[in-house]
Amino acid sequence: MIEQSELILAKVKRARWKRNLRNDKFIDIELPVTRSFIGNGFVLHNSARRYERAREMELTYYFNRVGEHAARVFVNDIKVTGLIVGGPGPTKEDFLKGGYLHYQLQKNVLAVIDSSYVGREGVRELVEKAADTLQDVRLIEEKKLVQRFLTEVNKPGGLAIYGLPRVLDALQKAIADTVLISDDIETTKITMKCKNCGTTKESVVQNQSKMQATQEMISTPCEKCRSTDYEIHEKDIVDVLEETAFQVGAKVEVISSGTEEGNMFRSFGGVAAFLRYRPQ
Structure with a gap:
């Protein structure tokens, strides 16, 4: 009434x-x-005034919902190191200035970007426009990883190892926590299985000498039955490390070789790992 x-x-x-x-x-x-x-x-x-008040109430309600959802996902469930906020119009600035975003996320805002679209097209546009910002952030993360590696590898009892054989061994023993791989490593794992008795043999070689190594392995008879009839499988060593790391719950970080830190890391062979603990 x-x-x-x-x-x-x-x-x-x-x-x-x-x-x-x-x-x-x-x-x-x-x-x-x-x-x-x-x-x-x-x-x-x-009343235009009444309409404006209703609109402000709706926006406040929406901003609060967005902030609560972002906190639940990006603070409680997933730890993020940076956020890109974007969209058409001034709404994004109003949201950030209003303090609706959790303080831990607010300080991790990397860029505020204007876009012409919303929805999937808008997200795609933001990713393209934020490419340089994201690249800079990634390089900073890589620098921290390499500096941590250099610190650990140079102190007694440090939790870092390097060299492909040692890293593979650490992964197989499930004591590797994070694997570092240079982005220009060119190495292949060759696996040959004897068609006669099922015996397998493996070799890890540089890509430039892969053909020669394959021929040598084929020409060498099976140790068990002396057959030279093999099934041959090749896999990039990066894929090998990623698959093995996934099986034991370890992370894989790729280090760019085009930076000063990347060059320093490459001098250690381009493959290293942080250990969960130092084996006795």
């Missing part, structure tokens, strides 16, 4: 349904009147 309100009857000239931020519905209505009215079953008011 509406009491003490001046109401008139009016015909709705144009009505359009829209989704608002809480999944209710807004209605856009054009009416040549200047007072409150009831139109086609809807109670409305022509």
Whole structure:
């Protein structure tokens, strides 16, 4: 019941349904009147001020929901090191200035970027525009990893090892926590299985000498049955390390070779690992 309100009857000239931020519905209505009215079953008011207050309440409600969801996902569930905030219009700036984002995430905002689109196209546009920023962040992370590696490898009892055989052994023993790989490492693992008795033999070689190494392995008879009929399988060593690391719950980090830290890391062979603990 509406009491003490001046109401008139009016015909709705144009009505359009829209989704608002809480999944209710807004209605856009054009009416040549200047007072409150009831139109086609809807109670409305022509006060621009009241509309603005309602809009602000809806935005505040939405911003709070976004902030709570971001905190739940990016603080509680997944630890993030940086955020890119973007979209068309000034809404993103209002969201950040309003303090709706969790303080731990607020300090990790790397860039605020304007986009022309929303949805998937908008996300794709943001990724493209943020490429330089993301690259800079990645290089900083790589620098920290290499500096940590150099510190650990040079101190007694440090939790870092280097060299492909030692890293593979650490992965097989499940004591490797993080594997570091240079992005320009060119090494292949060759596996040959005897078709006659099933005996296998393996060799890890540089790509430039892969053909020669393969021929030598083929020409060497099987140790068990002396056959030279083999099934041959080749796999890039990066894939080998990634698959083995996944099996034991270890992480893999690729280090760019085009930086000063990357060159320093490459001098250690381009493959290293941080250990969970130092074996006795």
